[in-house]
Amino acid sequence: MSDIQQSITDEVKIIKSGVRKVFTPHIPINQLEHFFGRDEEVKRIIGVITSPGLHILLFGDRGVGKTSLAKTTCNLILRKINEALNKGKIYSKSCDRSDTFSTLLHKPLTDAGVSIFKSGDSKRVKYTGTASANIAVAKGELVSEHETNINHRSQTNLDSPSWVADKLKDLDGILLLDEVDTLSNSEDKRKLAELIKLLSDFDSGFKIILIGIAKTANELTAGHKSIERCLKEIHLERMSNEDIKKIVLNGMKSIGKKPSDDVVDKIVNISSGFPHFTHLICLKCSEIAIEQNKSHIEEDILNEALIRSSKDSESTLLSSLDNMLRNIKKPNEYKLLLLATSHCNKKDFRSREVVNKLNELFGMTIPSSTINRRLSRLSENFSDTNILNKTAPGCYSFSDPRMPSFIKITFNSLFDETKSNSL
Ligand SMILES: Nc1ncnc2c1ncn2[C@@H]1O[C@H](COP(=O)(O)OP(=O)(O)OP(=O)(O)O)[C@@H](O)[C@H]1O
Ligand SMILES: [Mg+2]
Structure with missing residues (x-):
């Protein structure tokens, strides 16, 4: 089967599964059965x-x-x-x-x-009247001249x-x-x-x-x-981990997929209380499982799902990270630093905590003064955006609270890469 034919077959399977009605990262929930916590x-x-x-x-x-x-x-x-x-x-x-x-x-x-506008009017009006009617015209709404004149007299207090x-x-x-x-x-x-x-x-x-x-x-x-x-x-506030877990487990159950405990824990950790990321990662995991005709979702599917999730994430998050990495020396070291920072799972963090996390996750030993300098560099502006805010001397927070989740999604493969480099 050609690649295009395969993609079409996969798409049909995904659409038929109904998974896109269960995991909806881009639209608010409007059904009680999908609403948790x-x-x-x-x-x-x-x-x-x-x-x-x-x-x-x-x-x-x-x-x-x-x-x-x-x-x-x-x-x-x-x-x-x-x-x-x-x-x-x-x-x-x-x-x-x-x-x-x-x-x-x-x-x-x-x-x-x-009476603001009457339905059935089809003529667009050139108008120089009240603020309210001007807005109607500016927004491309259709009103007849007759109606507008009436409105002009009777609606002057709409403001x-x-x-x-x-x-x-x-x-x-x-x-x-x-x-x-x-x-x-x-x-x-x-x-x-x-x-x-x-x-x-x-x-x-x-x-x-x-x-x-x-x-x-x-x-x-x-x-x-x-x-x-x-x-x-x-x-x-952000959702509790317990409620985020309910989104994963109930959604997966409703489409007949079984994620491993490790996968569930990782999705909960990455989401950091933001249900948008839970829906996004679960959707990608389910789509891959459907394509591969698998009912169990293990780590290999999650890793692939995170790559797809990163590509599908909001462009503002993508571009501020991209801008920073393009404008900084040693981008790979900054990626590891950001990954460790995100795994601190704290709103405000100090360089000492990041030093410890780098050691725990990657076995790296870097002086606190170096980390502090790099964190300080990340709080500078890169093309109008800064990744971190300095909240007090030696203390930092992410300027966009969703950034740690996005970093965990985007740099997830660094865990495997650093492991294989150290072998
Ligand atoms: N209680 C919930 N249970 C399950 N999923 C949820 C819940 N609340 C939100 N979601 C999911 O999280 C995502 C974001 O939700 P929503 O659009 O309501 O957030 P928001 O705060 O209004 O976002 P924005 O600030 O962009 O307007 C959506 O994918 C939605 O489906
Ligand atoms: Mg909203």
Whole structure:
């Protein structure tokens, strides 16, 4: 069989297995059967969102599972409560750079009886009117001239939090606003905060859940102090190893694959609490096992899966590592250093700990002062990105918390290479 024919046969087997519906590294979970852990957070979200006057700010590192948690909780659990109580809809909106305060609330406003755009309009309009209609045109939405003129007269306050709050206050429902960190203008974040405060003051049944990447809640609310009482902050931490293990074991079981204990432990270790990497590595392991008609997943499959996972990883991680390695002398020594650093499994680490790890993993004895110098070099900028941050004298952390997992995936083969070199 030719290589192309073989690839097609493999692809068909993989598609038929359904594995790509079980391990989904690039999309949030939206089925309860694939959602693991987070029991406390689910309870907290339900408790807060069903309490009068309270709204939610869900924040945390990139890829930690924010959207999956919010969507699963709202879509699958709250939907049931809402149906039972005959309450309102769940709205979901992912913000992007072109969004402003006035574009975030179109769907609920329409349901509240505000006529923003009518369906069936097919003419694009040259328009020089309100901010809201300009955005519609900028985003390529289609509105007729007649409609726009009506909107122009009646929608002039779409930019005003108090006008919007007044229209929404009698609506029942939940609005999930995801990727709030992409709103570039802090004025828009301030208006959102104001809207939340007003809805809370009205004791409205319309609730908002803000979701975004941030280290502190302030980054997403532009430091609006007066909403502290009505906006409950939920900081989403990384998943526990126990819950990561559940993703591996349940997913593998559902497609009839059996990973060895060693393979499971390695996947859990590499994931470092980021479910994205768990899904990515499990997907690649399963695909290889399907191609090779194997039901057991052993170390050889995992090693090949890590090579494929590295190629499929996010380009920002790839390019910042690449930039650094291209601009540094002795790149191989830095690779080993980074691998040992990643295996420290700590948020902040000191050069002494890295020295010990290099010795434990590769039998290398390098003076602490040399390691400190190299760690310091890695905290410099390489084409606008730095791999490490210096958090205190002699103390470092990775600037992207996902980097240690990516390094373990990408440099995994160094373990075998250094072993065979020392023989
Ligand atoms: N509780 C969970 N159980 C199983 N898999 C999960 C869980 N939470 C997230 N995942 C998986 O982890 C990956 C990242 O999840 P998600 O997109 O929800 O993260 P995020 O924090 O919203 O990411 P981003 O910061 O990029 O928006 C996805 O592959 C998703 O399927
Ligand atoms: Mg998300």
